[in-house]
Amino acid sequence: MGEAEASTRREFIEKGIVGAIAAATTITVVKATGSSLVGSARAQTIPPDAKYYHLFPDHTEMQKRYAMVIDLRRCIGCRACTVACKSENNVPEGVFRTWVKIVEKGQYPIVSHLFMPRLCNQCDNPPCVEVCPVKATYKRGDGLVLIDYDLCIGCGYCIQACPYDMRFLNPVRKTAEKCTFCVQRVDAGQPPACAATCVGRAINFGDLNDPTSEVYQLVQKNPVHTIKPELGTEPFVYYIGLDEGTEFRSAEVD
């Protein structure tokens, strides 16, 4: 190969790399602006009943984007949400779709109890949906991540893929299961059982693409926090007043 030819090739490759980087940056920027919680000018065209198995659309393109805001300043740790969920969704013994993690911080007399209701984060970019080998789990056009129990083969891959340990194998049905934001209630125009039963109104549910909704206003007016944002899952369960020690891997490993 001649030197001139080699140098053209190098130039070509360099240009290609620069171009690729530029393209990638553009895409990232677009994605980042798109997913900012401030409403964007994008057309909200995705109907609530659309189904996605991969290449998930951004929430700003959805007509509805259900979300939950959990105000931990108002949580008293009564676990009524756990009970309501169990009875609404017929969750078998030994497994839970939602529960309240309780952590004790400090030492007497400077001590406090911290609560953290935990449930499926209904990610904008759900890792569990990408790995399902039979398209049993999907993301709906309104942002809910659901499972078709008649298709699920119970391989456990989604359970592994969930960064929040929110999926489990239903011991009775032998398929994967998780919180669905009580899809049956939401479709009937009611809030999820946990939000409906929450005595302190810590759990708030609504459409984040609707500026008049309570969740939209809570998210815009308060510092909010999602769990494991570094994984890029973009959860749609927002916490207000979440403590670092409550979030993840607080205690030491012996």
Added chain:
Amino acid sequence: MADPTQLFDVDATVTWGLLISLYPYLTGLSAAAFGISAISYVFKVEAYKPIGRISLILAVVLLVIAPLTLIGELGQAGRAYTIMLPDRWHWMSPMGWGIILLTGYPIICIVEAYFFFREDHVKLAQVSAGFKRAFYRFLALWRTDLSPKALATDRRWGTIFAVLGIPAALSVHAYVGFIFSVVRARPFWNESIIPLYFLVSAMVSGTALLIIVLLLVTAWMSKQEAKPYRDLIRADLGNLFWWFLATDVAFVVAGVIPMFYSTRDIRQQLTVLLSGTHGFLVIWVENVIGLALPFLLLWPKRFRRSLAAQAFASVLVVIGVFFMRYNFVLGGQLLDRTGSQVIEYVPSATELSASVGIIGLGVALFLLGLYVLPWKTVKPEAVTPPPAPAVAEAASPGVGK
């Protein structure tokens, strides 16, 4: 700041247990066995000719039993076939790639074996009678033409399928690595080195298993008959084994060193991996006894030529690599992702018995394969039609003698 004390959290459980850790082990052994048969069938290395067929049989048997571990672990085993339905198949899931590979790879192996075994199947059919004759004619698919032209066709098509089989064998194991490495929720699994590391340790364990199998089958042979196999282990296969071991050591070092400098999640993972019972399995069984010891033992060429040393090292490696898979699959799950507890896992009696059953089935199938199939090259004297009463004997698996 003192860490808060956890008062309540729902315990996470281990979803993928012993059976799932057996799966990458078996596919790895199969891929490696196929790779070694390819040295004979694709690269036409004369020294590897005697083991081309036995390693092909081994590869097929291992891949036939491997998916059983998956089906055993499914919640809805009856729906396993739905992965293959075109409208359900999900291109983004590594399990979706797996179903194509798990179906395609054994087919390639069997077609390859058909072409390379056909000549001997026809010859066996010629010297047998009754059911046996019909059986071997079936194995040759009733193509009994033994003309040089037909044999050349066999060789050509066999080689084509052997060449196709190499990427298939590599992918059928590498995809298993991808199953784990795409899970970003598990920091220990989510490493790009994993599929390659799986492949390297698969080559190590597969070579070790083949050495054990060869030493076992040659134990029932006359000294003269066993010579080509033993020479092969002493010279080529033993050397290859050591170089695979050396590569594996390099991968372990390359994979482990960055872990000590890594993020909180990985460091915590490392603490879990290196403590308690699991720590014993990781440090001693997997790495010291299962990897470092055989590597150092076979380092001097003198030991590489000793069959006893090769056998000892092979047994250690076969055990060590199994625990590598076990520690990898379980180790990734032992740390609860939401809370802070370390999950205890002990294989249940069902899992243990299922594993033993699947391996037992594999051994049985392999022995059946050796009994029925002409895995040794048939010598001309066995083919000359013997007197009638001896027919049955001649057609028995000893035909190769």
